[in-house]
Amino acid sequence: MNTYILLFLLISFGYSLYEKLKDKKGYTIFLENHLKQKKWSSLFWWLLVLINSSVFIFLSIGIFQVFLQQNFLPLKCIYEYNAVAIIVLLFGQRMAGDYQGAANLGIYFLIVIFGEYINSLS
Secondary structure, eight states, X not given: OHHHHHHHHHHHHHHHHHHHHHTHHHHHHHXXXXXXXXXXXXXXXXXXXXXXXXXXXXHHHHHHHHHXXXXXXXXXXXXXXXXXXXXXXXXXXXXXXXXXXXXHHHHHHHHHHHHHHHHHHO
């Protein structure tokens, strides 16, 4: 079960990172309109890339730990880091007034909490 949750999160955060890197200019323009802060949009783009990159790296490490070493211990830290990252993203969505985006992040947060719960059982 942990593997499926990790793969789901890895694909979600990984594709999000890919989209941001593939079209930096377009995503920066989106942030300008979304946040109504032209001067901060580039900084926010870098912050989002940093968050997505670090989450993607931690999830990749977690999957390798599970598959190669059958080691579930670091997953607690990985799930907690994901939860913190989602809370940071949630804060940004709320500040931007994007309530639908914030609600969507709630689903990811529940998946992470469920993953941490499943991990605590094993």
